[in-house]
Amino acid sequence: MSWWQYAFMQRALLGGVIVGVITAIMGVYIVLRGMSFMGTGIAHAAFGGVALGLLLGLDPILTAMGFCVLVAWGIGFVTRRGALKEDTAIGVWFAATMAFGILLLGLRQGYNVDLFTYLFGSVLAISPADLKGLLLIGALVLGVVLALYKELLFVTFDPEAARVAGLPEGFLYYLLLTLVALTVVASIKVVGLVLVSALLVIPAAAAYRWANDFWVMMVLAVVFSVVSVVAGLLFAYALNTASGATIVLTATAIFAASLALAPKHM
Amino acid sequence: MFPWLRRATSTLDIPPDVPAIEVRDVYVSYNGHPVLQGVSLTVPQGSFWALLGPNGAGKTTLLKVIVGLIKPQRGTVRVFGRPPEALGPWRRALGYVPQHQRVDLYFPIRVKDVVMMGRYGMLGFFRRPGPEDWRAVDEALERVGIPHLRERPLHALSGGERQRVFLARALVTQPKLLLLDEPTAGVDVAATQSLYELLRDLHKSGMTVVMVSHDVGVVTQFVDSVACLNRRLVAHGRPEVVLTADTLSDMYGCEAVFFHHAATPHLVVRRHPPEDAS
Structure with a gap:
């Protein structure tokens, strides 16, 4: 049986491609506005959201979505009021929500088997329900x-x-923050919250x-992203390596080539 | 209910006797540091003003107060008799050229698309630019003298060319009032001269022009009024009347002499008491 005949591999490819498309699109706004750190911050806040969902017995992804949208708005609000610089606001929230998540998971009895999935993604374990949500x-x-x-x-300009x-x-601005938060959380099942910001930025x-x-x-961003996801998944399958990491390293190779070959020098 | 959903109508009947700008007793401070202290200024329609002052005098802040980007803690602002945040259909009568060094100069965009952005506000949501809008873009590029740069990417322009692109973006709605923040920053001497000439032509065609500048010299040849700002308004009126040694010393906080000879006015700033009068 060839790799593409497995249902899990088909779901992985389709899910990966959707994630590749939406992270690339939101990434264009993020890179042009100089908000790369925002993606990282929101992804880490998702950890707190996932932990909250697990503890309360709610859907972890939906809980994380609500949580991250609120965190993104909060960061946006303090930044726009001029109370804090954006990177300071993110730096504070990023750590605080992670700590909150770790604390909550400590309260939860038993072994946290799901946690690894959210941290590093498991593209090969995407369910049909996950796919529907991604779509x-x-x-x-x-x-x-x-x-x-x-x-x-x-x-943006x-x-x-x-x-x-x-x-x-x-x-x-708040609409953009909302879309970034939804994109990040929707993508963590596939690439994991540690690596999702890479797909936004690279x-x-x-x-x-x-x-x-x-x-x-x-x-171009969408093309680079989808190529990275598909090629990364195939490499991961062939070499038996971690899928999220292989995808990100493939994208990094495309970025390095662009840096060396592209006409726009700065 | 949602004004940005509608396409703006093209007729603007602004009464000619209403001042283009009226600022009354405006106070602005950032984190407790006063930037503008009780500034009042009236700019009649059809005049050409330079807003002068040293760095940190609050020139940019005053301009942002006028266009509604900053709400003053005290005082009132009227543009064509209306608060700047409630201009409604008259918003397109306001052309604003911010300091162009703020934007990402490598942003992937072409000249024609930067100029078209000026039309987005009047286009309304969900509407794509039509032939009429593209005609306005071409006219604006023609007016600032860069129709040949239409297809150029923004990053492939010189400082002077870039400034004309942002001027064209402000002109694309056919405004009645043009506000420019340091339009000659990062522009070479020859391009500065021709930019001032262009602004003078726009003024002669009936536009009210207000430009922020820290260049007390050449600019005064072109404008009909100056306002000297250093947190408060030091003086305002015709340049040859206003720009006295007393005003300049008030504005810069040091001894300064301003004099005309030959074609170019000069500003001499002295930090110490004069040793010999000349």
Whole structure:
């Protein structure tokens, strides 16, 4: 039997591709706005959310989604009020929510068998229900990004000018944070929360080196990301290595090649 | 209910006697540090102003207060008689050119698309730019003299060219009031001169122009009024009347002499009491 005939491998590929597409798209906004650390922060906050869900007996992913959206809004709020710098706010939340998660897991009786799945992902254990959830989030991200393409472009390029032009810049900022939080949490089952920020940043950063148009950067980031996921999964299958790590290292190889070969020197 | 959902209508009937800008007793402070202390200023329609002052004088802050980016702790701001956050359909009458060094100069975008952003506010959500909008982009590029750069990526431009792109973005809605923050920063001398000439032409075509500058010299040849700012308004009026030794010393906190000879005005700043009068 060939690798592509296994149902788990088909689900892994489909799930991986959806994750690759949505992380690449949100990653373009994150890289261009200089918010790379935000992805890392939200991913680590997901740990607290997952732990909360496990402790309360709720769906860990759904709980983490709600939790991360609130954390992202909180970081955005203190940053926009000028109370704290963005990286300071993330630095505080990132550690606090991790600690909160560890504390909660300590309260939970018994062996935390699921924890490893959320930390490092298990793309080969994606269930049909997981796939449905991923499709839903994927449709939401794609729908919003297509519908608000020009508005999100303007606030990403020049938020102040966008506000003066009359765009609801604050609303669009929180919308972007919400989509990033949903994308991150939806992806942790596949690549794990430790590595999800890599998929947000690396394909977009590689695409940035090549693109002279915003939409080209987005398309290239998606292509780099999907190639990394598919090639990474095949390498992982062939070499019997950890799937999330193999995907991220494949993406890193594409980034290194872009750094060396791309025409845009800076 | 949702004004940004509608496409703005094209007619703007702003009464000509209403001041373009009216700032009354504005106070702004950041973390307890005062930046603007009781600034009042009226800019009539059709005038050409330079807002002068040293670094940290609050020039950029005042401009941001006028366009509604910063809400003053005290005082009122009116643009065409309306609060800047409630301009409604008159918002497109306001053209704003922020300091262009703030944006990512390697952002993947072409000149035509940067200029088109100026139309997004009046386009409304979910609407794609149409032929009318692209015509406005071409006209704006023509007006600032860079139609040949239309397809260029932003990162392949010089400082002066880039500044014209941001000027074109502000002009693409055919504004009545143009506000520029340090438009000549990072622009070479020749390009600075031609940028000022361009602004003078825009002013002559009936536009109110207000530009922030720390260049007390050349700019005063072009404008009809200056406002000297150093947290409070030191003086304002016609440049040759306002720019006296007393004003400049108030503004810069040191002895300064401003004089015209030949074509270019000069500013001489002295840190010590004068040793010989000349």
